[in-house]
């Protein structure tokens with residue numbers, strides 16, 4: 001059982017504050033991007049699915065279209081409320097949202113055929129605890145899948161990106177390099193069956209506004225991205241388009257088959 005940590009309070013505070021902007025963010029509702037994780041799991045009509053850290057449920061609703069039953073858990077109430085409202089408005093029966101910690105999943109072992117998690121591993125202090133729990137509640141032969149921001153395999157470059165991401169949103173702990181996620185999967189009896197990389201292009205001012213980053217931290221983060229544009233410090237390739245500064249977050253979908 002994990003103890004509540006101060007960091008989880010930071011997560012709750014940030015995702016309560018960001019809940020409405022997050023739910024409406026077109027980068028995150030983009031159905032092609034949402035589908036990526038669903039497709040990686042080979043979701044089928046009999047599947048029982050758990051989405052860990054569901055937020056406002058973007059991914060869970062996509063699973064509900066192709067699976068039997070979907071449960072979304074999250075530690076923050078505000079996005080869960082948005083998800084429940086959407087469920088009601090859309091009159092969808094096979095989806096359910098409840099409070100729950102990815103580090104201490106409130107279900108017995110071998111409960112689900114598919115256990116998925118998007119854009120949340122980097123908000124957790126011990127990501128291996130989350131994958132361990134995902135693997136525990138997944139049935140043998142089932143699928144555990146992650147879709148997350150990933151950073152450079154070169155630690156100094158990864159650290160640079162994580163630093164400006166954290167300045168923008170203190171609930172960001174550390175996006176991992178792909179190799180570390182693969183290692184965590186293998187340590188938790190998950191045979192890697194798919195790796196797919198992608199990207200999210202962020203316009204810096206919108207990215208900062210969505211997180212309501214206070215001005216001092218926003219200016220430090222902006223400075224770091226600008227410096228990165230000149231010196232290629234993280235691999236996020238910042239660039240200007242129509243006078244607006246952008247950078248590119250790398251992402252990866254990693255799916256594993258539960259071996260026990």
Ligand SMILES: C[S@@+](CC[C@H](N)C(=O)[O-])C[C@H]1O[C@@H](n2cnc3c(N)ncnc32)[C@H](O)[C@@H]1O
Nearest residue numbers: 015053054055074075076101102118119120123
């Ligand atoms: C960036 S949002 C991702 C939401 C959703 N998965 C999506 O892809 O749109 C991160 C979510 O992770 C949740 N979260 C962070 N740590 C968590 C934990 N230990 N257990 C459950 N949820 C957590 C936050 O409350 C927040 O809703």
